[in-house]
Amino acid sequence: MEWTEQRIETLRKLWGQGQTASQIAAILGGITRNAVIGKAHRLGLTGRPSPIKREAGSGSTAQPRRKAATARQDRPERTARPALTSPMAPSPLGNTASAAGISNAAAGASQPAAPSARPTPEMRNKADLPVARHPQPSRAHGGSKSCSWPVGDPKQPGFHFCGEPAEPGRPYCGEHCHVAYHRKSEAA
DNA sequence: CCCTGATTCGC
DNA sequence: GCGAATCAGG
Numbered sequence A: 001m002e003w004t005e006q007r008i009e010t011l012r013k014l015w016g017q018g019q020t021a022s023q024i025a026a027i028l029g030g031i032t033r034n035a036v037i038g039k040a041h042r043l044g045l046t047g048r049p050s051p052i053k054r055e056a057g058s059g060s061t062a063q064p065r066r067k068a069a070t071a072r073q074d075r076p077e078r079t080a081r082p083a084l085t086s087p088m089a090p091s092p093l094g095n096t097a098s099a100a101g102i103s104n105a106a107a108g109a110s111q112p113a114a115p116s117a118r119p120t121p122e123m124r125n126k127a128d129l130p131v132a133r134h135p136q137p138s139r140a141h142g143g144s145k146s147c148s149w150p151v152g153d154p155k156q157p158g159f160h161f162c163g164e165p166a167e168p169g170r171p172y173c174g175e176h177c178h179v180a181y182h183r184k185s186e187a188a
Numbered sequence B: 001c002c003c004t005g006a007t008t009c010g011c
Numbered sequence C: 001g002c003g004a005a006t007c008a009g010g
Helices: A005-017 A021-028 A033-043 A096-110 A121-126 A174-180
Strands: none
Touching (some): A005 A021, A021 A033
C-alpha cells in the first residue's frame, strides 16, 4: 500500500475530523491502524485524544522491546477483529479523498463538534461511517437510494457515482456493496 | 476484555 | 519511510 497524496489527504482529514485510527484504517482499507498512526505521526499530526503518558525520559530500564519485527512471526495474528465488521463503507479506490471530501460536508453537519465522542464499542456496531452521501436526487427507482459508489477520479469532471439502486440499508448497490464491505484481503 | 493512541524498532 | 509489535491508559 502506497501513501498517495490522496490517501494522506484523507488520513489527515479523517484524523482531523476526530476519526479514530481504526476507522481511518478501515476506511482507507488495506492498512492497519498502526500504519495509520505511524503515518499520522510522520505527517506531524499526533495531537489527538491520547492522554497516555509513557515513561520516556526515565533513562533507566527502557522497555526492552523484543525484536518486534522478528517476534511478529511468532504470533501469526493477534485476534480476528471481532468488531469493526459492521456495515462499514471503506472506499477501495484511491479516491478515498473524494468520499471523505464529499462526506465532509455531511460529516461536518452531522458532527460539527464534540469530537470527544468516545467511539464506544456500541456505536461501532451501528456507527455509520462518513460515506459518500451527497444530495444527489438521482433516483432511478422510487424508494431505493442510489449507489454512492465513487466512480472515476473525484478531481475529474467525469467523476460520478454508480447510481444504481442501492441495497436496502446499504449505501451501495449489491455489487459495490460486496466490494465495499469486503474485508481487506486482496488489498495486499 | 475491549478499545484508544504513542512509542520504538526492524526492514 | 513504512509497518508491525509493544506499551500504557480508560
